[in-house]
Amino acid sequence: MxxxxxxxxxxxxxxxxxxxxxxxxxxxxxxxxxxxxxIGDMAPSQIYVRNKEKxxxxxxxxxxxxxxxxxxxxxxxxxxxxxxNNDETVSGILVQLPLPKHIDxxxxxxxxxxxxxxxGFHPMNVGNLSSGYESSVPCTPLGCYLMIKKIEPxxxxxxxxxxxxSNLNGKPMAQLLLKENCTVTxxxxxxxxxxxxxxxxxxxxxAVGIPELVKADWVKKDAIVIDVGINKTDKxxxxxxxxxxxxxVAKALTPVPGGVGPMTIACLLKNTIExxxxxxx
Numbered sequence: 001m002x003x004x005x006x007x008x009x010x011x012x013x014x015x016x017x018x019x020x021x022x023x024x025x026x027x028x029x030x031x032x033x034x035x036x037x038x039i040g041d042m043a044p045s046q047i048y049v050r051n052k053e054k055x056x057x058x059x060x061x062x063x064x065x066x067x068x069x070x071x072x073x074x075x076x077x078x079x080x081x082x083x084x085n086n087d088e089t090v091s092g093i094l095v096q097l098p099l100p101k102h103i104d105x106x107x108x109x110x111x112x113x114x115x116x117x118x119x120g121f122h123p124m125n126v127g128n129l130s131s132g133y134e135s136s137v138p139c140t141p142l143g144c145y146l147m148i149k150k151i152e153p154x155x156x157x158x159x160x161x162x163x164x165x166s167n168l169n170g171k172p173m174a175q176l177l178l179k180e181n182c183t184v185t186x187x188x189x190x191x192x193x194x195x196x197x198x199x200x201x202x203x204x205x206x207a208v209g210i211p212e213l214v215k216a217d218w219v220k221k222d223a224i225v226i227d228v229g230i231n232k233t234d235k236x237x238x239x240x241x242x243x244x245x246x247x248x249v250a251k252a253l254t255p256v257p258g259g260v261g262p263m264t265i266a267c268l269l270k271n272t273i274e275x276x277x278x279x280x281x
Contacts, residue, residue, distance in 0.1 A: 002252035004147050004226070010262035013146070014059050017269050021060040024276065032091040032276035033062035034118065034269070035084055037077065039103070040070035045096050048265075052094075055265050061272060062089065074103045078111050085113040091279060092118035092272035115278060118271040120172065129175050134278075136271050141173040143263030144205055144226045148177075151224055151252045152203075155180040161201035162186045163194070163240065164208040169228055173205050194218075206240035216245035225250045228260050 025031050034056050038049050049065055056063035066080065077095070084090045093116045095108050109117075114124040120138040128135035137145075148155070160182040164170040174184045187197050189208075198204055198218040206214050207228035219225060229240030239256030247253050254260055 001247050001250055002151060003247075004151065004252050004254045004259060006143070006147065006254060006259040006262040009147055009150065010143075010266040013263070013266040013270065014055065017266070017273060018059040020273060024273070025060070028280060030089070031060055031062050032272050033064070033089050034092045034094065034272045035064045035066065035090050037066050037068070037080065037093070037095045039068045039072055039077070039096070040100055042098075045098075049096055052265055052268060055269055056272070059269055061269060064090075070100050072100075072103075074107070077103060077108060081108070081111040085111075085116060090116065091276035092116055092268075094118050094268065116275055118268055118275060120271065121167070126167070126172070129172060132179060136275065137176065137267075138168060138172045139264045139267040139271060140207075140228060140260060141169050141176055141205075142267040142270070143260055144169075144173060144228065145176045146267070147254065147260075147263060148203060148224055148226065149180075155182050155203075158182045158202040159200055160184045160203040160205070161197050163198070163204065163206040163214065164188065164228075166207065169205070169207040173207075177203070204241075208240055210240055211238050212240070212242040214241040214246060216242065216249050219246050219249050221249050222251040223249075225253045226260065227254050227256050230256060230261070 021031055036049055036052060053063050053065055084093050093112050099105050109121045114122045117125055117136050120136040125135040129137060160177045162170040162174050165186050165188045170186055174186050177184050185197055187194055195218045199220050201223055203224045205226045209229055211231040211233050225241055225246055227239035227241040231238050237257055
């Protein structure tokens with residue numbers, strides 16, 4: 001079984017991006033800039049933003065984090081986004097989710113210019129992705145896609161099953177794999193026989209937040225299994241896939257932690273660079 005090492009894959013991607021940023025600096029005499037807006041003091045969000053900032057600096061991006069207290073007014077955030085939309089030194093804007101209850105997530109997502117939407121959540125980017133046009137792709141599914149392609153460069157005709165239909169992962173993941181000529185099934189809580197669907201799959205991407213849902217007898221021999229889940233349990237952090245038993249049947253499998261997570265951040269940097277390149281055309 002191939003253990004898909006997300007840390008290693010992310011380090012390799014960052015090296016490539018570092019070279020690219022250096023070339024862009026030579027060509028345009030400026031570098032891509034990423035601005036992250038962080039509201040409140042939730043520990044996971046703070047850790048995540050710190051990691052983003054560290055990685056951005058490592059590849060040579062201009063990085064800025066703007067922090068607001070939990071009680072900040074929605075209008076203040078929307079005004080700041082508008083200001084960043086008009087700032088030529090900012091290539092990508094990311095508002096760290098989740099947001100406090102009094103701030104409308106959809107309003108915030110739609111306020112970000114589609115050309116600077118490095119999360120790929122703006123309806124215009126979602127529509128472009130599903131239509132097969134150029135778009136920013138959400139970072140987690142993009143990271144999963146790049147890891148799958150490393151294991152299996154030719155995905156023509158492969159059967160892929162998404163366990164979970166979220167806008168963050170299941171739906172965009174399905175679009176990426178459709179583009180690669182996979183036959184894609186999206187499953188969810190109302191799916192009649194989830195085990196039977198998974199057993200058909202050459203590729204399983206699990207992202208539902210149910211600890212160790214996908215068992216060994218759900219996985220056909222030599223399937224590629226990508227585990228997006230992060231669940232806190234008595235045993236510590238586990239994914240949506242029962243790692244020990246599935247590792248005995250799968251061709252390749254991501255660990256949790258150390259699988260998809262590191263690639264998500266590396267893909268955020270990749271998206272920032274892509275937004276910068278599109279703005280220079």
